[in-house]
Structures are given as C-alpha cells and as structure tokens.
Amino acid sequence: MSPNATDDSNARDDGFSDQERAAIKDRAKELKTQAKRRKSEDKAAADEADLLAKIEQMPAGDREMAERLHSIVGSVAPDLAPKLYYGQPGYARKGKVICFFRSGGMDKARYSTFGFSPEAALDNPDGFWPTSYALEDPSEAAWEAIADLISSATA
Numbered sequence: 092m093s094p095n096a097t098d099d100s101n102a103r104d105d106g107f108s109d110q111e112r113a114a115i116k117d118r119a120k121e122l123k124t125q126a127k128r129r130k131s132e133d134k135a136a137a138d139e140a141d142l143l144a145k146i147e148q149m150p151a152g153d154r155e156m157a158e159r160l161h162s163i164v165g166s167v168a169p170d171l172a173p174k175l176y177y178g179q180p181g182y183a184r185k186g187k188v189i190c191f192f193r194s195g196g197m198d199k200a201r202y203s204t205f206g207f208s209p210e211a212a213l214d215n216p217d218g219f220w221p222t223s224y225a226l227e228d229p230s231e232a233a234w235e236a237i238a239d240l241i242s243s244a245t246a
Contacts, residue, residue, distance in 0.1 A: 110198050110199055113178065114177045114178050114179075114198075115177075117175070117177055117178025118176075118177045118178065121174075121175045121176070121177075121178070124141070135172055138172060138173055138174040138175070139172075139173040141174070141175050142161070142173040142174060142175055142180050142181075143161075143173075145175060145178070145179065145180060146158060146161065146180060148197075149194045149196060149197060150194070150196035150197070152196065152228075153194040153195060153196045153197065153203050156192070156203055156226055156229070157180055157192050157194065157203075159234065160180070160192050160205060160237070161173065161180065163234065163237060163238050163241060164182045164190070164241055166238075167238050167241045167242050167245075168182065168189075168241050168242065168244075168245040170184060170245070171183060171184055171189055171190075171245060172184070174188070176188045176191045177191075178197075179191060179192055179193050179194060179197070180192045184210070184245070187208070187210045188208045188210065189207065189208060189210050189211050189244055189245060190205065190206065190207050190208070190211060190241060190244060191205070191206055191207075191208070192204070192205050192206075192226075193205075193206070195226075195227075201227075202225040202226060202227040203225070203226045203227070204223050204224065204225060204226065205223065205224050205226055205237060206222055206223030206224070207222050207223070207240075207244055208222075211244035211245075212243065212244055212245065212246055213240070213243060213244050224237070
C-alpha cells in the first residue's frame, strides 16, 4: 500500500477522495471563469446566476437550506457578492469569500455545512471560536443565530 493510500475505498493513491478531487476541479474551473469575467461588466450577475444554478442542482433539503441562506445573506449582508467557492455557494467581499455553504448531499456527507473563511470577523478574545456549523433541518432559532453570525462576520 502506498504511503498516501487510505482505507477509504473512494480515495486514490494521492490521498484525495472522489468528492475532494471534484471540488478541486470545480475550484480550478471557477478561477478560470472569474479571470475571464474580470473584464465583463456583468460579472456580478453572472456569478449570481452560476450560484443559483448550483443551488438548483442540489438535492431536496439541501436546496431549501441553500436558498434560505442565500436569502439571509442578501438581507443581512447585501454587500457580499454571491460566487461559487469549490463548486458550492459562497459570499465574498472584494473577491474574498467570507462565508459558504456545503451541500451534504452533493458531498456525500452526513450533513450540510455553513462555514466562515479566515476573512470573517468572528475572532473571539478567548482565542477560540467555531468556523463551521452542521446543518440538518435547522430550527427558526438556528436560522436567527446564523443571521447574527453573518452580521458579526461582516461587521
């Protein structure tokens, strides 16, 4: 067995699972598309169209959560620009992703995830804070907490 091999039957000799490899390819494609769009006046509209198309491809449940998050981000942090981030919905300021959604169904994971990049302003004076959250049929209280976190992260 090679030193990079794992017990995961989906992992190849380089250590990446099929889902990880697909995410890397998606990210490379996103970067190429963004480079082409830098000169386009319709970049923001095209990026949002790509994001909405990706949400539409998600399995039921994940799609509804992603749509709800898209709505929350739009109302709480309208300055964040929708864009794909490793093939999943992300929201950026000045080209840097602040927060993102990962579809558990598309990632073949147990649950979906809502997370924050290091660009998010969530630093805690204790030096300890979460950077992602599992989402599985969130309650209204959870959606309100997510809205508060987005607001804090973009302050």
